[in-house]
Amino acid sequence: MTPALYDTLASPASQREQFRAGEIPVAVYGLGKMGLPLAAVYAEHTGAVTGVDIDERVVERVNAGDSPVQGEPGLDGLVDSLAADGALTATIDAGDAARDAAIHVVVVPTLIDDANDPDLSAVEAVVDEIATGLLPGDLVVLESTLPPRATADVIHPMLVERSDLAAGTFGVAVCPERTSSGRALADIRGTHPKVVGGVDAESGRVAELVYDELVDNEIVRVDDATTAEAVKVFEGLYRDVNIALANDLARLTDEFGVDVREAIDAANTQPYCEIHTPGPGVGGHCIPYYPYFVLNWLDVDVPMLSTARGVNDAMPAFVVDRVADGLAATDSVDDVVGVPDGGATASDSAPDAALADATVAVLGLTYRAGIRETRASPGIDICAELTDRGATVLAADPLVDAAGLAATDVSVAELPERAPDAVVLATAHEAFDAVDWAAMPPAVVVDGRDVLDLSTTEHRQYTVGRGWS
Structure with a gap:
């Protein structure tokens, strides 16, 4: 019989030994860019992990020791060695995995629908499968980012109802991932403290025991699952609001006649000030979405969050x-210093007419440099805005193409011969260091990331937060 972690007379020391020895099987549901590194870390400590994914190609590649998640240092070799040792296997059958496991780790995304309402359907589908194999003493760990109270009000009752087990006979804990793309293994192993919170005290104890084995950093155990959910959401809200402040300040560059980025840097030398960096928008799978986990989930009015979202x-x-x-x-x-043409603004006919006749190159479609992720990417929104205003759009990105956009893919080398009227740098990929600005006819260049210095060229440059130069 598989040893249990929750509500058992076994000592913590013996539980730790059983966990390290692989006597307590683990199932990790979701083998995406966060889930596969997490499954690998569990597997390197226990040697008994089954990864679950709905994509057969992902499952086949993991079983062959070939990581389908790219751009994560160390992950390729780790998946290869773990698969070869049998420490990590994969399946599309979540029900079978649930019946074999005693620890169930959920790391699938919480989505946002077209109305910006949180959509728990992916998490609920996994929980439904887990319930079919849930046994007394099992532990369900939710690493997915969830709206506060989702576990207490939705997930835990769902597990009770569909497993026919009484509350208090199995554990449920929220242990939100605190992982960034491009450094997943390091983050999971302990770049940051690990936050854990259970639906009851025993769930919290067991989750703390498990993650104390996995994580080199400290474990921060909070009072309950809802608090743990709130911690992760609050982290994203802080960043969204702070970036919105920086972006609002950046919009004042011309009005004040100052370099706002310089002012922010100087202000941040005061230890109580930590203004973030302005830019062309906020992208990725986290920050642009978490405000709606409060705004459109709970019955509260939080005007600062909605205002920040509007700014970004x-x-x-x-x-x-x-x-x-x-x-x-x-x-x-x-x-173009301050207000161009004696008071004209971009809402007036002259700028719109000039834009409608222009060819504009957008550099960067991913939301972050070096990361193949386009969710909520400012570069994509810039392409769409340019298209809506009648511009002909060229798009360059070393990691993705312009499929689905009204834009033409171009390479960095092609830019001079394409002779765009304007260029927007939306993402600071290293590949854009190779742009031959001197060979390009004079253009308007808007730098959203403060990485260009075109002072020795004939280009007319605007940097978000610094203004025209």
Whole structure:
């Protein structure tokens, strides 16, 4: 009989030994860019992990020792060795995995629907499968980011109802991932403290015991599952609101006549000030979505969150406005310092007309440099905004193509011969260091990431947070 972790007379020391010896099988549901590294870390400590994914190709590759998740240092070799040792296997049959496991780790995404309402369908589908194999003493771990109270109000009652087990006979804990793409293994192993919170005290104890074996950093055990959910959501809310402040300040560059980035850097030398960095918008699978885990999930009014979302969502249009202003200013560089053409703005006809006749190259479609992820990417929104205003759009990105966009893919080497009227740098990929700006005809260049210095060229440059130069 498989040893249990929850509600057992076994000593913590013996439980730890059983866990390390692989006597307590683990199932990890979701083998995506966060799930596969997590499954690998569990497997290197226990030697008894089954990964579950709905994609047969993912399962086949993992079983062959071939990581389907790329761009994660150390993951390729780790998956290869774990699969060869039998420590990590994969299946599409979640029910079978659930029946064999005593620890069930859920790391599938919580989605947002078209109305920006949190959609728990992916998590609920996994939980439904887990319930078919749940036994007394099992532990269900939710690493997925969830709206506060989702576990207490939805997930735990669902497990009780569909497993026919009484509450208090199995454990449920929220242990949210705190992982960034490109450094997943390091983050899982302990870049940050690990937060755990159970639906009851025993669930919290068992989750703390498990993660104390996996994580080199400290374990922060909070009072309950809802608190653990809130911790992860609050982290994202803090960043979204802080970035919105930085972006709002960046929009004041021309009004104040100051370099806002320089002012932010100087302000941050005061230890109580930590203003983030402005940019062309906020992308990725986390920060743009977590505000809706409060705004559209709970019955509360949080105006700061909705305002911050509006500010950050408006940055791609702000960037395009600067492109339009630059194209409309025809007399001299001075015309585009502050308000161009004697008071014209991008909402006036002259900038819009100039933009409608322009070819604009957008550099960067992924939301972050070096990461193949396009969810909520500012670069994609900038392409869409340019298209809506009638511009012809070229798109360059070393990791993805422009499929689905009204844009033409171009390479870095092609840019000079394409002779765009304007260029927007939306993502600071290293590949863009090779752009031959000197060979390109004079253009309006809007730098959303503060990485370009075109002062020795004839290009007219605007940097978000610094203004025209």
